[in-house]
Every structure is written in structure tokens, then in C-alpha cells.
Amino acid sequence: TLPWQRERLPAAIAGLRAYDPGHDLVAWRRRFPGLLAELGSNETAIGPSPAALDAARSALASVYRYPDPLGGDLKRALSRLHGVDSDRIVLGNGSHELLMQLAQAFVPRDGTIVHSQYGFAVFAIAAAAVGAHAVCVPALPEDHASAPFGHDLDAMAAACEADTRLLYLANPNNPTGTWFELPALQHLLATVPASTLVVVDEAYGEFQPDARSASAMNLLAAHPNLVVTRTFSKAYALAGLRVGYALGHPDAMAVLERLRESFNVNGIALAAAEAALADESHLQKVLAHNERERERLARGFTAMGLRVWPSRTNFLLVGFSSSQRSAQIEGRLCERAVIVRPMVGYGLGQCLRISVGSTHENDRLLAALEESL
Numbered sequence: 001t002l003p004w005q006r007e008r009l010p011a012a013i014a015g016l017r018a019y020d021p022g023h024d025l026v027a028w029r030r031r032f033p034g035l036l037a038e039l040g041s042n043e044t045a046i047g048p049s050p051a052a053l054d055a056a057r058s059a060l061a062s063v064y065r066y067p068d069p070l071g072g073d074l075k076r077a078l079s080r081l082h083g084v085d086s087d088r089i090v091l092g093n094g095s096h097e098l099l100m101q102l103a104q105a106f107v108p109r110d111g112t113i114v115h116s117q118y119g120f121a122v123f124a125i126a127a128a129a130v131g132a133h134a135v136c137v138p139a140l141p142e143d144h145a146s147a148p149f150g151h152d153l154d155a156m157a158a159a160c161e162a163d164t165r166l167l168y169l170a171n172p173n174n175p176t177g178t179w180f181e182l183p184a185l186q187h188l189l190a191t192v193p194a195s196t197l198v199v200v201d202e203a204y205g206e207f208q209p210d211a212r213s214a215s216a217m218n219l220l221a222a223h224p225n226l227v228v229t230r231t232f233s234k235a236y237a238l239a240g241l242r243v244g245y246a247l248g249h250p251d252a253m254a255v256l257e258r259l260r261e262s263f264n265v266n267g268i269a270l271a272a273a274e275a276a277l278a279d280e281s282h283l284q285k286v287l288a289h290n291e292r293e294r295e296r297l298a299r300g301f302t303a304m305g306l307r308v309w310p311s312r313t314n315f316l317l318v319g320f321s322s323s324q325r326s327a328q329i330e331g332r333l334c335e336r337a338v339i340v341r342p343m344v345g346y347g348l349g350q351c352l353r354i355s356v357g358s359t360h361e362n363d364r365l366l367a368a369l370e371e372s373l
């Protein structure tokens with residue numbers, strides 16, 4: 001038998017499915033050149049700060065050299081922004097990489113990871129990749145007042161046992177758009193064993209109305225077992241450059257530093273991310289556009305008789321009468337050069353996840369949806 005034959009693979013790896021981006025976008029772009037409204041990946045269509053693009057262009061001149069292995073300048077900028085010491089920060093090639101490394105670093109084979117139904121897909125992939133036992137806690141019900149389909153923090157805390165190594169939460173969560181308040185997280189942190197690492201994925205953290213006070217970063221000093229992850233892919237609109245970061249106890253971050261690949265964040269990405277952080281006015285522009293357009297889309301979907309769940313992100317979860325109906329509508333949108341994300345893989349087949357696009361893309365989406373219904 002060859003090493004990659006099923007019977008030779010570790011069981012967890014054999015059972016793993018590749019991360020599914022939903023569509024073959026390259027094929028769709030070829031079919032609708034320059035036309036495609038890409039609303040399936042929660043990107044920020046109005047794009048990054050012009051200063052970030054300038055910095056990326058300047059950094060091109062140095063591509064023959066390895067970048068700063070520690071990303072010192074970016075870490076210092078993040079340290080100033082968040083008011084934490086640099087030794088509490090590690091950089092990743094996207095926050096996806098960090099979410100995986102956290103499992104790799106802190107969860108042994110057959111260790112236990114707790115996550116949530118309808119939680120971000122990478123949590124289950126990370127558990128499988130390290131051969132961990134994943135406990136998936138049922139989400140809050142669909143008609144829950146404040147967080148329909150959201151994480152049930154009390155049940156998640158109760159699912160943690162003395163030997164639970166890691167618990168993943170996303171705030172706000174993808175694909176549900178739901179969020180929880182800090183007191184609920186504080187309660188969870190007071191309940192779970194101190195030996196359980198609590199990872200709060202804040203990929204959409206900047207979109208929260210009181211982003212600073214809503215962040216789990218406020219609890220880092222009091223809880224050494226807390227790690228917060230962030231990304232430049234969403235509100236900073238640098239998804240293609242792959243930069244994320246984790247914040248946590250210096251000793252935990254030192255373990256990640258040992259584990260990460262050398263030069264995991266490239267020099268163009270480091271320069272662009274640093275410049276993006278410095279352009280606060282562009283961030284505010286993105287956030288204002290997102291909120292305005294998200295509410296316009298939500299009103300439009302509701303007027304068409306569709307179910308829309310509350311969201312503090314740059315996307316909306318939209319419900320149809322059945323899985324068949326949502327699949328049919330999704331197909332019709334594709335034919336009209338509008339890409340959205342099917343939710344079958346998440347067990348939410350009756351829903352589509354639709355990212356907030358540019359004003360023009362959103363106009364096209366609303367028109368295409370109206371025709372498709």
C-alpha cells in the first residue's frame with residue numbers, strides 16, 4: 001500500500017473533507033468576464049485602503065529577499081492599536097492558519113475540542129487534522145430572541161470537562177452572523193477549567209457596533225487561557241494577501257512562534273497590513289458602507305418575503321421555504337452572474353449566505369433575486 005491509501009492514512013485525515021469555497025469562481029469569471037458579482041466569500045468589495053495598495057507596490061521591490069521573520073513593524077502597530085505588548089501577538093498566513101496551529105500546538109491526538117453547531121467550518125477541520133475528538137454542541141434555536149442559530153455559551157461551557165483542551169467560539173460567527181456579549185463570555189471563562197484554551201475568533205470583530213468594548217481582548221489580562229484571533233481579510237479588505245493575528249498569553253504565543261513556518265507572512269502582506277492599520281478613515285468608510293448596504297439588503301430581502309437573521313458582520317443569512325427552493329434560487333442567481341454561498345455543508349440547506357457587495361453589486365443582486373423568485 002502507498003502512504004496515501006485510505007488504510008494507511010490516520011483515521012482523522014482519511015475522514016477529512018477539503019475546505020469548500022462553494023464555487024469554482026475561476027470558471028464563473030471566465031463565463032461572465034468583468035461582470036460577476038462575487039457575494040459568496042464575505043470579502044469587502046470596496047477594497048483596501050489606497051495607502052495599503054501603495055505600500056504593497058513598494059514592497060514588491062524587495063521580493064528577492066526574505067521578509068522580516070518576526071513581522072516586528074506590524075506587531076508594533078498592532079500592539080499600539082490594541083494596547084497589548086508585542087509578545088502577546090503572533091502573525092499568521094490568514095487567521096485560518098492560526099486557528100489550525102492552536103489545535104496543533106495545544107491538543108494532543110485523541111484530546112477533546114468543543115465547538116458549536118453552525119460554528120465556523122475550520123474549527124471542525126482543525127480538530128480532525130490533529131486527530132482530536134470534536135464535541136459539537138447544539139446551537140441556540142432558530143427562533144432564539146437574541147442569537148438565533150448562535151452559540152449556546154452555557155451549553156458549551158457545560159460540555160467542557162477537566163481534560164477538554166480547547167474550545168472554539170466565533171464572535172460574530174460565520175455563517176450565522178450572530179454575536180454574544182462579553183458578560184456571557186466572562187461567565188463561560190469563569191466556568192470552564194483553567195486548563196481549557198478558549199479561542200475567540202473575531203474575524204468580523206471590527207464590524208461590531210462598539211468594536212473596542214465588545215472584543216474579548218478586554219478579558220486577556222484576566223484570563224491566561226484566552227486567545228483571540230483577528231484577520232485583515234474582512235474589514236481591512238486584504239483577503240488575497242493572507243494576514244491574520246492571534247493575541248494571548250505571552251507563553252502561549254511563544255509556543256505558536258515555535259510551531260509556525262519561517263516567513264509565514266510575506267513582505268507585501270506585512271507592508272500592506274501595516275499601512276491599512278494606519279488608515280483609520282478608510283476603515284470607517286468600509287464600516288459605514290457595510291452597515292448602510294447590509295440594512296438596505298436586509299430590507300430588500302424582507303420585502304421579498306424572505307427570512308433574514310440579524311447580523312453584525314459583512315454578510316446576511318437568508319432563509320427560503322426549503323432546501324430545494326434555496327438551491328433553485330442559487331442556481332438562478334448564478335445564471336444571472338451573481339454568486340452567493342449555499343449552506344448545505346453547514347446543515348442550513350434552506351439558507352443562502354450573501355455577502356454585502358459594492359452598491360452596484362447589491363443593486364444587481366436585488367434585481368436578480370427578484371427575477372429568480
Ligand code: PMP
Pocket residue numbers: 041042093094095096097120170172173174201203204230231232233239242243244
Ligand atoms: N474566521 C471566520 C469566522 C471566518 O469567516 C474566516 C474567513 N471566512 C476566517 C476565520 C479565516 O479568515 P482568514 O484566514 O482569511 O484570516
